[in-house]
Amino acid sequence: MYLYDEIDQRLVDERVRQFRGQTERFLAGQLSEEEFRALRLRNGLYIQRYAPMLRIAIPYGLLSTRQLRKLSDIARRYDRSYGHFSTRQNLQLNWPKLEQVPEILAELATVQMHAIQTSGNSFRNVTTDHFAGVARDELVDSYVWCEIIRQWSTFHPEFSFLPRKFKIALNGAKADRAAVAVHDIGLHAVRDEAGELGFRVLVGGGLGRTPIIGVCIREFLPWPHLLTYLEAILRVYNRYGRRDNIHKARIKILVKERGADKFRDEVEAEWAHLKDGPATLIREEIDRVAARFTRPAYQPLSDIDLGGVNVPGFANWLKRNVYPHKVPGYAAVTLSLKKTGVPPGDVTSEQMDAIADLADRYSYGELRVSHEQNLVLADVRQADLVAVWREARALGLATPNLGLLTNIISCPGGDFCALANAKSIPVAEAIQRRFDDLDYLHDIGELDLNISGCMNACGHHHVGHIGILGVDKNGEEWYQIEIGGNQGEIRPGLKAALGKVIGPSFARAEVPEVIERLIDCYLAHRDSDAERFIDVVNRIGIAPFKEHVYANADQRPSRRQRDHALA
Amino acid sequence: MPTLIKGRRVVSETTPSPEQGEVLRLEPTDDPAAAAERLARVARVEVHFPKFGDGRGFSIGRLLRERYGYQGELRAVGHITRDHLFFLESCGFDAFELRDGEDPHAALAAFADFSDSYQASPKRPLPLFRRRLA
Numbered sequence: 001m002y003l004y005d006e007i008d009q010r011l012v013d014e015r016v017r018q019f020r021g022q023t024e025r026f027l028a029g030q031l032s033e034e035e036f037r038a039l040r041l042r043n044g045l046y047i048q049r050y051a052p053m054l055r056i057a058i059p060y061g062l063l064s065t066r067q068l069r070k071l072s073d074i075a076r077r078y079d080r081s082y083g084h085f086s087t088r089q090n091l092q093l094n095w096p097k098l099e100q101v102p103e104i105l106a107e108l109a110t111v112q113m114h115a116i117q118t119s120g121n122s123f124r125n126v127t128t129d130h131f132a133g134v135a136r137d138e139l140v141d142s143y144v145w146c147e148i149i150r151q152w153s154t155f156h157p158e159f160s161f162l163p164r165k166f167k168i169a170l171n172g173a174k175a176d177r178a179a180v181a182v183h184d185i186g187l188h189a190v191r192d193e194a195g196e197l198g199f200r201v202l203v204g205g206g207l208g209r210t211p212i213i214g215v216c217i218r219e220f221l222p223w224p225h226l227l228t229y230l231e232a233i234l235r236v237y238n239r240y241g242r243r244d245n246i247h248k249a250r251i252k253i254l255v256k257e258r259g260a261d262k263f264r265d266e267v268e269a270e271w272a273h274l275k276d277g278p279a280t281l282i283r284e285e286i287d288r289v290a291a292r293f294t295r296p297a298y299q300p301l302s303d304i305d306l307g308g309v310n311v312p313g314f315a316n317w318l319k320r321n322v323y324p325h326k327v328p329g330y331a332a333v334t335l336s337l338k339k340t341g342v343p344p345g346d347v348t349s350e351q352m353d354a355i356a357d358l359a360d361r362y363s364y365g366e367l368r369v370s371h372e373q374n375l376v377l378a379d380v381r382q383a384d385l386v387a388v389w390r391e392a393r394a395l396g397l398a399t400p401n402l403g404l405l406t407n408i409i410s411c412p413g414g415d416f417c418a419l420a421n422a423k424s425i426p427v428a429e430a431i432q433r434r435f436d437d438l439d440y441l442h443d444i445g446e447l448d449l450n451i452s453g454c455m456n457a458c459g460h461h462h463v464g465h466i467g468i469l470g471v472d473k474n475g476e477e478w479y480q481i482e483i484g485g486n487q488g489e490i491r492p493g494l495k496a497a498l499g500k501v502i503g504p505s506f507a508r509a510e511v512p513e514v515i516e517r518l519i520d521c522y523l524a525h526r527d528s529d530a531e532r533f534i535d536v537v538n539r540i541g542i543a544p545f546k547e548h549v550y551a552n553a554d555q556r557p558s559r560r561q562r563d564h565a566l567a
Numbered sequence: 568m569p570t571l572i573k574g575r576r577v578v579s580e581t582t583p584s585p586e587q588g589e590v591l592r593l594e595p596t597d598d599p600a601a602a603a604e605r606l607a608r609v610a611r612v613e614v615h616f617p618k619f620g621d622g623r624g625f626s627i628g629r630l631l632r633e634r635y636g637y638q639g640e641l642r643a644v645g646h647i648t649r650d651h652l653f654f655l656e657s658c659g660f661d662a663f664e665l666r667d668g669e670d671p672h673a674a675l676a677a678f679a680d681f682s683d684s685y686q687a688s689p690k691r692p693l694p695l696f697r698r699r700l701a
Contacts, residue, residue, distance in 0.1 A: 022650065151696070154685055158625045158626055239623055243623075
């Protein structure tokens with residue numbers, strides 16, 4: 001954990017006071033709806049379908065057990081005893097009362113937490129690899145760099161009223177587990193020939209209604225220039241990004257309209273003025289931030305072979321939910337929040353408390369939120385894995401499905417969200433029920449399935465190997481299916497990609513059947529167990545899948561129902 | 568009546584005398600580079616913020632101060648509420664014409680919304696990390 005110093009804490013406390021004042025002015029009629037909207041949004045407060053929704057920041061997904069217990073406590077006292085972990089590694093409360101939000105923020109501030117810039121047209125939570133600091137392929141501890149960006153982007157006076165929201169992701173390992181190519185700015189740590197650290201800078205990626213893969217505007221930005229270069233990009237965006245149409249206001253549209261080369265030239269011209277200025281980073285600051293992070297005091301251990309552990313169920317979990325650690329004798333464990341029947345990413349207060357206990361006993365009192373909406377205990381002794389598995393299973397957090405079809409990313413959808421065209425959670429559940437045979441699931445192999453309830457794409461459907469999008473047709477919920485998306489270059493050679501729509505959409509009840517047909521087609525075409533669904537899509541294209549899914553579609557009852565609905 | 572805050576005090580408007588020069592008004596789409604030549608001869612610069620959430624003027628303010636060396640009065644006009652004041656001041660503005668209905672005396676408190684900021688600004692030329700290490 002990064003531990004606040006006195007100034008970090010003071011700024012968060014001052015924010016609580018400021019927001020309390022803004023809420024009071026709104027309730028007293030001194031701020032208009034529109035004004036308060038812009039102010040409350042930049043503090044993560046939405047007015048949703050049934051109630052306000054408060055999004056609490058979990059910077060780069062890193063959480064201490066003290067903080068998790070506070071979240072549990074807040075959910076219990078101010079909400080309905082549960083929360084939802086989002087793809088931005090944050091936590092959302094679905095039922096807080098507007099008047100109580102200042103109180104909630106004050107409580108959060110006592111554990112160095114806040115809801116600053118979790119929504120609105122501002123910098124959002126900077127996200128990273130959930131295995132940062134422990135992965136074997138790591139070049140640099142991305143948390144340090146994320147914290148530096150967090151501070152730079154917090155209450156930035158020049159960039160507090162951007163054309164639209166702004167998301168930065170930073171990846172510090174060889175494999176891209178942070179989906180950097182689908183962010184407004186994606187930073188990928190690289191080393192030059194002399195071994196110096198720098199960043200490859202991607203810009204203009206994003207999902208939403210105009211999904212685009214980011215373009216690289218700088219192959220190697222030496223680390224001291226990180227903030228001045230970001231400042232140059234943001235200044236170009238702040239001045240020239242479109243403000244006339246909310247759907248064209250993201251930086252990706254500016255990059256697209258200008259062309260990547262022209263955009264790069266403008267950034268470089270701006271940067272020429274800022275380069276080597278006072279915001280240029282220095283080694284002492286990197287060291288200072290690094291030193292404020294608590295790190296586990298690892299014991300000298302050796303790796304142990306758990307292959308021989310003869311406990312039914314353990315082997316599957318070990319294979320799927322346990323990740324190798326750079327320190328011998330340790331492993332990173334993913335606690336799955338994808339149990340069938342539970343909305344993906346949801347946890348109860350009771351579970352939060354139990355998870356905090358687990359993390360205290362087995363993982364140095366820290367945990368991470370992954371953008372796939374699971375929780376990670378990053379520093380578990382291998383000798384404790386069987387015990388952790390037993391306890392996690394008892395809590396319903398040991399579904400051995402990481403990387404598999406039922407580890408579904410899903411937005412809250414029409415059950416909660418005012419923007420959604422369709423529900424997501426029941427679709428996720430129906431698919432999980434259809435694929436409840438673990439052996440079959442493991443045989444299908446690695447597959448990302450993502451669901452969004454509308455084209456805002458909070459469920460990242462464009463980058464699922466299979467993506468499902470809820471659409472509205474004449475007031476009815478329909479679902480469009482894409483295949484071939486990929487969140488990032490987790491394995492060498494398979495780059496970030498956007499899925500392609502296979503054809504006309506389906507009724508909700510049809511979706512599990514369609515997924516099954518896609519899987520059947522994949523299994524019939526794969527050349528070995530090693531060839532994954534996404535590999536087959538890339539090799540043979542979407543046509544065979546399309547054919548297989550839509551064959552005899554006319555005779556399906558749901559098709560007639562749709563024709564009727566559209567008539 | 569819009570009200571004016573200048574030098575962190577509520578003041579009444581004064582019309583500049585001819586020898587003080589004219590008032591230069593910049594819209595969010597204007598490029599301050601084009602006005603750079605005239606800056607030494609104007610009575611003040613007004614930057615227009617047409618909407619509550621339109622943040623282009625913040626960049627214009629910083630550019631005027633930091634790149635074009637403007638030292639005179641820099642006034643934010645338009646849809647300005649107390650919620651903008653701290654950020655505006657950090658971007659080099661020193662005069663603020665509040666939108667109708669905004670209580671200027673209450674708004675003065677907003678300058679103290681935050682006691683520090685992470686970023687450099689014309690007011691505080693070193694970012695916090697440089698000052699922390701000093």
